[in-house]
Amino acid sequence: MSFEDLQEYIQFSMKNNSLLRIDEEVSPDLELTHILSEEQRTGHGRTVLFSNVKGSGIPVVGNIFSTNEKMNAILGSTPSEIGQRLRNLIRIPDDTESMISRGMEMYRELGGAKPKVHQSFGSDHVAQDTVDLGRYPVCRTWPEDAAPFITLPVVVTRDRETGQRNVGMYRMQVYDSETTGMHWHIHKGGAGHFAESRKSGVPLDVAVVIGTDPLTMFSAVAPLPEGIDEFSFQGIISKKRLDLVKGMTVDLEYPRNAEIVLEGYIDPEETRKEGPFGDHTGYYSLEEEFPVFHIKKVIERKNPVYPTTIVGKLWQEDVIMGKAVERMFLPLIQMQIPEIVDINTMEEAVFHNMVIVSIRKRYPGHAKKVMFAIWGMGQLMFSKIVVVVDSDIDVHDRKAVIWAMSTRIDPDRDVTIIPGTVTDSLDHASSLFNYGSKMGIDATRKDASEGYVRPWPDVLKMTDEIDSLVREKMKKYALE
Numbered sequence: 290m291s292f293e294d295l296q297e298y299i300q301f302s303m304k305n306n307s308l309l310r311i312d313e314e315v316s317p318d319l320e321l322t323h324i325l326s327e328e329q330r331t332g333h334g335r336t337v338l339f340s341n342v343k344g345s346g347i348p349v350v351g352n353i354f355s356t357n358e359k360m361n362a363i364l365g366s367t368p369s370e371i372g373q374r375l376r377n378l379i380r381i382p383d384d385t386e387s388m389i390s391r392g393m394e395m396y397r398e399l400g401g402a403k404p405k406v407h408q409s410f411g412s413d414h415v416a417q418d419t420v421d422l423g424r425y426p427v428c429r430t431w432p433e434d435a436a437p438f439i440t441l442p443v444v445v446t447r448d449r450e451t452g453q454r455n456v457g458m459y460r461m462q463v464y465d466s467e468t469t470g471m472h473w474h475i476h477k478g479g480a481g482h483f484a485e486s487r488k489s490g491v492p493l494d495v496a497v498v499i500g501t502d503p504l505t506m507f508s509a510v511a512p513l514p515e516g517i518d519e520f521s522f523q524g525i526i527s528k529k530r531l532d533l534v535k536g537m538t539v540d541l542e543y544p545r546n547a548e549i550v551l552e553g554y555i556d557p558e559e560t561r562k563e564g565p566f567g568d569h570t571g572y573y574s575l576e577e578e579f580p581v582f583h584i585k586k587v588i589e590r591k592n593p594v595y596p597t598t599i600v601g602k603l604w605q606e607d608v609i610m611g612k613a614v615e616r617m618f619l620p621l622i623q624m625q626i627p628e629i630v631d632i633n634t635m636e637e638a639v640f641h642n643m644v645i646v647s648i649r650k651r652y653p654g655h656a657k658k659v660m661f662a663i664w665g666m667g668q669l670m671f672s673k674i675v676v677v678v679d680s681d682i683d684v685h686d687r688k689a690v691i692w693a694m695s696t697r698i699d700p701d702r703d704v705t706i707i708p709g710t711v712t713d714s715l716d717h718a719s720s721l722f723n724y725g726s727k728m729g730i731d732a733t734r735k736d737a738s739e740g741y742v743r744p745w746p747d748v749l750k751m752t753d754e755i756d757s758l759v760r761e762k763m764k765k766y767a768l769e
């Protein structure tokens with residue numbers, strides 16, 4: 290199933306006893322998000338609805354993506370099953386008959402996923418007379434955060450040349466009642482549209498939706514290749530067309546199930562200090578220059594709910610989202626790098642700082658070929674350290690990975706450093722912002738084809754015969 294809107298999801302959580310409703314007054318300054326954090330740290334993982342937030346009449350919902358079960362309910366399936374579906378959708382069949390039926394299937398699936406655009410909202414949405422961000426319960430999460438930040442915004446922009454839409458999730462620091470920061474990293478879709486607007490000198494229209502059905506929020510986070518529309522992606526997963534509505538003051542469309550919409554523009558010449566902000570990495574992202582979003586129009590659903598999230602420590606819901614992305618996109622990565630058996634983007638490595646990948650190794654230099662393919666593929670370009678292991682290693686078994694890394698490498702031969710390359714904007718260790726180096730570790734076994742002329746030792750393994758004999762005996766000894 291997919292949810293019509295955020296409020297239906299809250300009802301669903303209430304019905305399946307995974308909602309904590311707090312009616313006591315809670316402060317949006319540090320307290321609210323810390324309650325969300327504690328709910329996750331203690332493993333309860335309920336979605337939390339705060340009905341009485343100090344300084345605002347609007348309730349807040351958090352921990353929307355708080356468990357794998359909730360993620361599956363939002364997706365209507367497991368991430369792996371969706372990954373298989375996506376792979377089947379774009380797979381080319383090998384005979385004419387199935388080519389025709391596959392073509393029909395593709396037509397149905399893709400045609401049925403295209404968003405439906407409406408001219409205006411229904412009577413349940415109201416355009417506000419004034420712009421006043423002070424109405425909203427925007428939270429400050431960590432003590433050294435520069436200000437309150439909008440943390441779950443669905444940000445819509447359009448490429449002026451191609452008309453192609455981008456939808457991404459980028460945090461927004463509240464500067465005053467009408468302006469915020471726009472923290473899209475330089476490599477992201479929104480930043481690409483901003484770069485275009487700098488070239489042309491024309492301000493960039495932006496629509497920000499705060500609160501949609503959770504699947505649309507997830508689609509904004511999904512690392513889709515440029516040119517693939519996130520709203521159509523939502524439609525492919527939900528098997529339903531997403532209803533969009535035309536902007537009132539911007540040449541953009543956005544989901545009709547919005548709780549709150551901010552329409553406005555970004556001036557191509559203007560940037561402002563953004564941050565610090567307690568980030569996914571477990572550190573504060575420090576101040577940097579980012580574009581400024583000026584809000585011209587606000588539209589609100591009657592009785593809206595404001596969604597928020599917290600990032601910064603390992604147990605937050607971004608871990609659930611990150612793992613869902615990994616499982617969903619593995620089948621698509623395998624289409625392009627078929628020798629990949631499995632991949633582990635580890636949450637303790639902030640996902641892309643260290644990526645473990647197992648391969649069916651077939652030729653000399655194969656591990657390096659896979660590293661370079663990963664560094665060249667979409668947001669996997671942010672992978673700081675790529676470790677390649679043989680297919681006998683389970684990439685999710687940390688001990689097995691460390692064993693392979695420590696017993697199968699000769700550092701001088703197997704560690705590759707690539708200087709002067711892309712880093713994620715959240716990388717604090719590179720000397721320059723957005724520019725640093727990569728490390729590839731080839732932890733596969735070597736043979737003479739790669740200059741290893743010694744015999745490779747066998748891995749310890751008992752014979753099957755002795756193993757089953759002893760297992761039987763151990764059962765008997767355990768009884769005595």
Ligand SMILES: Cc1cc2nc3c(=O)[nH]c(=O)nc-3n(C[C@H](O)[C@H](O)[C@H](O)COP(=O)(O)O)c2cc1C
Pocket residue numbers: 440441455456457458459460461472473474476477478479509510511512513598600607610668
């Ligand atoms: C809660 C949350 C907050 C995020 N904040 C940012 C952000 O501030 N800046 C950014 O560039 N990416 C951020 N991301 C990651 C992007 O949403 C993600 O990379 C997405 O694929 C970007 O879409 P795009 O490729 O269309 O730009 C965030 C992700 C999550 C889950």
